[in-house]
Amino acid sequence: EAQVTQNPRYLITVTGKKLTVTCSQNMNHEYMSWYRQDPGLGLRQIYYSMNVEVTDKGDVPEGYKVSRKEKRNFPLILESPSPNQTSLYFCASSSFGGQGERETQYFGPGTRLLVL
Amino acid sequence: GDSVTQMEGPVTLSEEAFLTINCTYTATGYPSLFWYVQYPGEGLQLLLKATKADDKGSNKGFEATYRKETTSFHLEKGSVQVSDSAVYFCALVRRADGLTFGKGTHLIIQP
Numbered sequence: 001e002a003q004v005t006q007n008p009r010y011l012i013t014v015t016g017k018k019l020t021v022t023c024s025q026n027m028n029h030e031y032m033s034w035y036r037q038d039p040g041l042g043l044r045q046i047y048y049s050m051n052v053e054v055t056d057k058g059d060v061p062e063g064y065k066v067s068r069k070e071k072r073n074f075p076l077i078l079e080s081p082s083p084n085q086t087s088l089y090f091c092a093s094s095s096f097g098g099q100g101e102r103e104t105q106y107f108g109p110g111t112r113l114l115v116l
Numbered sequence: 117g118d119s120v121t122q123m124e125g126p127v128t129l130s131e132e133a134f135l136t137i138n139c140t141y142t143a144t145g146y147p148s149l150f151w152y153v154q155y156p157g158e159g160l161q162l163l164l165k166a167t168k169a170d171d172k173g174s175n176k177g178f179e180a181t182y183r184k185e186t187t188s189f190h191l192e193k194g195s196v197q198v199s200d201s202a203v204y205f206c207a208l209v210r211r212a213d214g215l216t217f218g219k220g221t222h223l224i225i226q227p
Contacts, residue, residue: 042217042218043215045214058214092160104162105162107159109158110158
Protein backbone atom coordinates (compact mmCIF):
# COMPACT_ATOMS: atom_id res chain seq x y z
CA GLU A 1 0.00 0.00 0.00
CA ALA A 2 1.35 3.42 -0.99
CA GLN A 3 1.68 5.51 2.10
CA VAL A 4 3.51 8.07 4.17
CA THR A 5 4.18 7.03 7.74
CA GLN A 6 5.12 9.19 10.70
CA ASN A 7 6.32 8.28 14.16
CA PRO A 8 5.45 8.89 16.84
CA ARG A 9 1.80 9.84 16.38
CA TYR A 10 1.64 11.56 19.76
CA LEU A 11 4.45 13.01 21.83
CA ILE A 12 4.64 14.94 25.06
CA THR A 13 8.02 16.40 25.95
CA VAL A 14 9.64 19.15 27.98
CA THR A 15 11.36 22.33 26.89
CA GLY A 16 14.89 21.77 25.65
CA LYS A 17 14.79 17.99 25.24
CA LYS A 18 15.86 17.12 21.70
CA LEU A 19 13.42 15.05 19.70
CA THR A 20 13.06 13.60 16.22
CA VAL A 21 9.89 12.88 14.31
CA THR A 22 10.42 10.33 11.57
CA CYS A 23 8.77 10.34 8.16
CA SER A 24 8.99 7.60 5.57
CA GLN A 25 7.35 7.09 2.17
CA ASN A 26 7.27 3.99 0.00
CA MET A 27 6.35 5.63 -3.30
CA ASN A 28 9.86 6.52 -4.46
CA HIS A 29 8.92 10.20 -4.42
CA GLU A 30 11.63 12.78 -4.96
CA TYR A 31 9.89 15.57 -3.08
CA MET A 32 9.16 15.58 0.65
CA SER A 33 7.97 18.30 2.95
CA TRP A 34 7.04 19.09 6.55
CA TYR A 35 4.09 21.25 7.58
CA ARG A 36 2.70 22.36 10.89
CA GLN A 37 -0.99 22.94 11.47
CA ASP A 38 -2.19 25.44 14.04
CA PRO A 39 -5.72 26.69 14.79
CA GLY A 40 -6.55 29.78 12.80
CA LEU A 41 -3.32 29.56 10.81
CA GLY A 42 -3.94 26.52 8.63
CA LEU A 43 -0.91 24.59 7.40
CA ARG A 44 2.46 26.23 7.04
CA GLN A 45 5.51 24.70 5.45
CA ILE A 46 8.57 24.17 7.65
CA TYR A 47 11.13 22.57 5.34
CA TYR A 48 11.12 20.73 2.08
CA SER A 49 13.44 18.49 0.09
CA MET A 50 13.55 18.07 -3.65
CA ASN A 51 15.81 15.04 -3.52
CA VAL A 52 18.50 13.28 -1.48
CA GLU A 53 20.86 15.76 0.17
CA VAL A 54 18.79 18.71 -1.12
CA THR A 55 16.78 20.58 1.51
CA ASP A 56 15.46 24.12 1.82
CA LYS A 57 13.54 26.32 4.21
CA GLY A 58 9.82 26.83 4.01
CA ASP A 59 7.82 29.58 5.66
CA VAL A 60 8.50 28.74 9.31
CA PRO A 61 11.89 26.96 9.61
CA GLU A 62 13.10 28.53 12.89
CA GLY A 63 13.77 25.95 15.57
CA TYR A 64 13.72 22.97 13.21
CA LYS A 65 16.24 20.92 11.29
CA VAL A 66 15.83 18.26 8.65
CA SER A 67 18.00 15.81 6.76
CA ARG A 68 17.55 13.76 3.63
CA LYS A 69 20.16 11.04 3.53
CA GLU A 70 17.88 8.51 1.87
CA LYS A 71 15.13 9.06 -0.64
CA ARG A 72 12.43 7.44 1.48
CA ASN A 73 13.13 9.19 4.82
CA PHE A 74 12.85 12.81 5.88
CA PRO A 75 13.13 13.23 9.66
CA LEU A 76 12.20 16.45 11.43
CA ILE A 77 14.51 17.38 14.30
CA LEU A 78 13.76 19.77 17.13
CA GLU A 79 17.11 20.40 18.81
CA SER A 80 15.68 22.40 21.72
CA PRO A 81 11.88 22.32 21.66
CA SER A 82 9.91 25.23 23.07
CA PRO A 83 6.21 25.51 23.96
CA ASN A 84 5.50 27.53 20.79
CA GLN A 85 6.35 24.40 18.82
CA THR A 86 3.35 22.62 20.27
CA SER A 87 1.44 21.77 17.12
CA LEU A 88 0.19 19.10 14.74
CA TYR A 89 2.88 18.13 12.25
CA PHE A 90 2.39 16.58 8.84
CA CYS A 91 4.89 15.06 6.47
CA ALA A 92 4.06 14.91 2.77
CA SER A 93 5.63 13.55 -0.41
CA SER A 94 5.08 13.80 -4.13
CA SER A 95 6.70 13.08 -7.46
CA PHE A 96 7.73 15.78 -9.90
CA GLY A 97 5.08 16.81 -12.36
CA GLY A 98 5.35 18.59 -15.65
CA GLN A 99 7.07 21.97 -15.87
CA GLY A 100 8.66 21.45 -12.47
CA GLU A 101 5.41 21.58 -10.59
CA ARG A 102 4.56 19.34 -7.68
CA GLU A 103 2.08 16.62 -8.43
CA THR A 104 -0.39 15.52 -5.81
CA GLN A 105 1.10 15.58 -2.33
CA TYR A 106 0.41 12.55 -0.13
CA PHE A 107 0.20 13.28 3.56
CA GLY A 108 1.10 11.24 6.59
CA PRO A 109 -1.37 10.79 9.47
CA GLY A 110 0.16 13.55 11.56
CA THR A 111 2.16 13.83 14.78
CA ARG A 112 0.63 15.73 17.65
CA LEU A 113 3.37 17.33 19.75
CA LEU A 114 2.98 18.96 23.14
CA VAL A 115 5.98 20.80 24.59
CA LEU A 116 5.66 21.62 28.27
CA GLY B 117 3.57 36.53 -2.40
CA ASP B 118 1.17 33.73 -3.22
CA SER B 119 -1.85 33.32 -0.98
CA VAL B 120 -5.15 31.48 -0.66
CA THR B 121 -8.26 32.88 1.01
CA GLN B 122 -11.22 30.74 2.00
CA MET B 123 -14.19 31.09 4.30
CA GLU B 124 -13.25 29.68 7.69
CA GLY B 125 -16.58 28.70 9.16
CA PRO B 126 -17.70 26.63 10.81
CA VAL B 127 -20.24 26.07 8.09
CA THR B 128 -23.25 24.15 9.35
CA LEU B 129 -25.72 22.58 6.93
CA SER B 130 -28.49 20.03 7.03
CA GLU B 131 -28.12 16.73 5.23
CA GLU B 132 -28.96 16.95 1.50
CA ALA B 133 -28.32 20.69 1.40
CA PHE B 134 -26.26 22.32 -1.36
CA LEU B 135 -22.71 23.19 -0.41
CA THR B 136 -20.44 25.99 -1.60
CA ILE B 137 -17.12 26.79 0.00
CA ASN B 138 -15.48 29.82 -1.54
CA CYS B 139 -11.79 29.94 -2.36
CA THR B 140 -9.85 32.72 -4.06
CA TYR B 141 -6.15 32.93 -4.68
CA THR B 142 -3.36 35.36 -5.46
CA ALA B 143 -0.44 33.99 -7.41
CA THR B 144 1.90 34.74 -10.26
CA GLY B 145 1.55 32.59 -13.32
CA TYR B 146 -0.90 29.73 -13.51
CA PRO B 147 -0.69 27.55 -10.44
CA SER B 148 -2.35 24.17 -10.09
CA LEU B 149 -5.21 24.30 -7.58
CA PHE B 150 -6.30 21.69 -5.06
CA TRP B 151 -8.93 20.89 -2.49
CA TYR B 152 -7.80 18.68 0.38
CA VAL B 153 -10.07 17.20 3.05
CA GLN B 154 -9.16 16.35 6.64
CA TYR B 155 -11.50 14.01 8.50
CA PRO B 156 -11.39 14.09 12.30
CA GLY B 157 -8.15 12.65 13.65
CA GLU B 158 -6.69 11.99 10.21
CA GLY B 159 -4.21 13.51 7.80
CA LEU B 160 -5.04 15.41 4.64
CA GLN B 161 -6.39 13.62 1.58
CA LEU B 162 -6.57 15.04 -1.89
CA LEU B 163 -10.19 15.61 -2.83
CA LEU B 164 -9.78 17.09 -6.30
CA LYS B 165 -7.47 19.25 -8.37
CA ALA B 166 -7.32 21.35 -11.53
CA THR B 167 -4.15 22.24 -13.37
CA LYS B 168 -5.23 24.91 -15.84
CA ALA B 169 -7.88 27.54 -16.42
CA ASP B 170 -11.44 26.26 -16.97
CA ASP B 171 -10.52 22.75 -15.81
CA LYS B 172 -13.10 21.16 -13.55
CA GLY B 173 -11.94 18.81 -10.84
CA SER B 174 -14.45 16.34 -9.42
CA ASN B 175 -14.53 13.51 -6.91
CA LYS B 176 -17.10 11.93 -4.56
CA GLY B 177 -19.80 14.33 -5.79
CA PHE B 178 -17.66 17.41 -5.14
CA GLU B 179 -16.71 19.75 -7.97
CA ALA B 180 -14.58 22.85 -8.41
CA THR B 181 -13.77 24.87 -11.54
CA TYR B 182 -10.54 26.78 -12.06
CA ARG B 183 -11.66 30.33 -12.86
CA LYS B 184 -8.69 32.41 -13.94
CA GLU B 185 -10.72 35.57 -14.58
CA THR B 186 -11.96 35.63 -10.98
CA THR B 187 -8.94 33.79 -9.50
CA SER B 188 -11.32 31.40 -7.79
CA PHE B 189 -11.72 27.67 -7.18
CA HIS B 190 -14.97 27.30 -5.27
CA LEU B 191 -15.92 23.86 -3.95
CA GLU B 192 -19.50 22.66 -4.53
CA LYS B 193 -21.60 19.60 -3.81
CA GLY B 194 -25.24 19.18 -4.67
CA SER B 195 -26.36 17.10 -1.69
CA VAL B 196 -24.15 16.76 1.37
CA GLN B 197 -24.13 13.85 3.79
CA VAL B 198 -23.23 13.59 7.45
CA SER B 199 -20.07 11.75 6.39
CA ASP B 200 -18.88 14.90 4.57
CA SER B 201 -18.29 16.60 7.91
CA ALA B 202 -14.60 17.52 7.88
CA VAL B 203 -12.19 20.40 7.40
CA TYR B 204 -11.63 21.41 3.78
CA PHE B 205 -8.46 23.15 2.60
CA CYS B 206 -7.99 25.00 -0.64
CA ALA B 207 -4.38 25.09 -1.84
CA LEU B 208 -2.15 26.03 -4.73
CA VAL B 209 1.22 24.78 -5.87
CA ARG B 210 3.70 27.56 -5.35
CA ARG B 211 6.51 27.57 -7.87
CA ALA B 212 8.76 24.61 -7.07
CA ASP B 213 8.66 24.57 -3.31
CA GLY B 214 5.36 23.30 -2.04
CA LEU B 215 1.74 24.00 -1.34
CA THR B 216 0.25 27.24 -0.07
CA PHE B 217 -2.88 26.47 1.95
CA GLY B 218 -5.91 28.44 2.94
CA LYS B 219 -6.75 28.36 6.65
CA GLY B 220 -9.35 25.64 6.23
CA THR B 221 -13.15 25.53 6.43
CA HIS B 222 -14.79 23.41 9.08
CA LEU B 223 -17.93 21.83 7.65
CA ILE B 224 -20.58 20.34 9.93
CA ILE B 225 -23.49 18.39 8.45
CA GLN B 226 -26.44 17.75 10.71
CA PRO B 227 -28.84 14.84 10.16
